[in-house]
Amino acid sequence: MQCKRKVCLCALLCGAVFVMLATHTIQKNSLLPITLLVPRPATATTTKAQPEAPPPATPTLPRPSGESCSCPSCVADKGRSEWFDQRYDSEQQPFLTAQNTSLPPLTLKWWLALQRSAPDLKVEEVIEKMFQVIASPSPDWRPQKNRCNKCAVVGNSGNLLGSNYGPLINSHTYVIRMNKATTGGFEKDVGNKTTHHIMYPESAVDVQPGVHLVLLPFKLRDLQWVASALSTGEIKMTYMRVKERVKADKDKVIVVNPSFFKYTCDKWTEHHGRYPSTGMLALIFALHICDEVSVFGYGADSQGNWHHYWEHNRYAGAFRKTGVHNADFETQVILKLDSEGKIKLHKG
Template sequence: MKSVRLHWICLLLLSVCLLLWYNHVMRTGLSMKTGLRGYVRVHPNTRSPSYLLDFRCGRCAVVSSSGQMLGGGRGQEVDQQDCVIRMNAAPTVGYEADVGNRTSLRVVSHTSVPHLLRRQGYFFGREAETRYVIWGPEKNMRQDGKGKTFNALVMLAKKHPHTHIYTVTREKVQDCDGVFQNETGKNRMKSGAFLSTGFFTMILALEMCDSVLVYGMIDGSYCSLANHSLVPYHYYEPSRVDECRMYRSHEHAKRGGHRFITEKLIYSRWASQGKLRFAYPPWSP
């Protein structure tokens, strides 16, 4: 009897172990397959499985880095949303009353990664729970050891293993190029334009959020108004160039410019579908 009881106990323990193993495999497999395609997590070991960005929210606040945020006092309103999405290395410390304090996700250009490297204590200490989505050209993001930006992200992942860093895949960047061409009728590369971080941010926000409130973004015709206000391009760089001046110079650049004004006209059309709303400054599509 004792041997029979021991036999059944062993079978039970084996069954439990198999069940736990199966659940682990299923969870791992699902986390690799579910989530938003086009956004892949960076691991310290580049041979690790590719995990997609599995992050969804109800109502999101997309906070622009524009000087339009200064003096608006919308910080508390921003922080009340389910998720707060910011861009590049825009700080919150010292600007909480206007831009809020919470950061759920940052969309970061390859050109802003050096800012993350210089202020690791802030971005991966104070904002340790923040997810980072990094976009850039293939030459910088390639994973064969020659991608300068990707190599820096792997280093960050090794130093801060609990940090959630994702890259925008080459295919996703091409999809965004296709969106720009469908909306404007112009090939992005042939027109000499580079998509802005704001463009990638708006596409991601519409994918991951049920509704999107945009803060600090003016409409495409704002800079043509004779009485438009002069604000800095970035709220945290008050002495730098005026926002509208920056927009106009980029809009008409033959090579290497962001089409900020054109992109805002695109956002306006997207807003007419009801999921996207410009909360501050308030304007209707």
């Protein structure tokens, strides 16, 4: 009996030892080492550096331009000067064409009264005969969005002497001179480029090939004269002896419209003086054929003298005190155009 108990106890102990050993083995095989529980860092690999992508190109911004042309600021743009808008009429036709030979009755009456004309002449017939000699000008004078005509209007004032404006004047698209203006010997101050030369019979000069002869007709006789001066040379007198022939390209002659005279007198000089001066008409003409206008050689010199830069007579200056033109009022208009940003006035 006692032996049986020993056997049972021994079997029980062996069973307990077996269970303990089996449990230990299972735990060992089921638990991973702690190092395996922590994720390994990715293996570092050496890669070739990729070049950085170039920055996006800066978009080219369009150059600021005006509303009616491609210049930064255009003469014809409205809404920038109330004073200017009240006077400037973009519909005014600056010059005569073969298709427009009739003048409004009020304009005709006013114009014919400026200087005496032969009473038996018919205006339409004179204009038609004139266009048998000269070509009708191109109609593309109005501002265009893809164009920027920069113009220099060069007066004849002695204030140009010593100015060194020559290169600046020459840089403009159009250079407008007037009357007996000369450039020889004065190129440093006045330049030597001319595209338009404004004159009337009594102030006529020859112009170089390619230059527009711009006639200011103060009377009907002047229309006859330009046709004669470019053909037969038969007209030798107006109210004084005049140049019988003029050298100029017939296909580049421009005759300022008498209606444009009246418009300049009504709107710009406001009937101060009998009629506007050549300088004032040239400036208003430029405001209608140019997109930007720079003005040189207007007014008195620094000592207050009104004279031409090529003359030694420092007290010349036609019409300033005669009452035909009002130089002081015209000067105020020019200064106002400058202050309103419609022209750039270069003073000597």
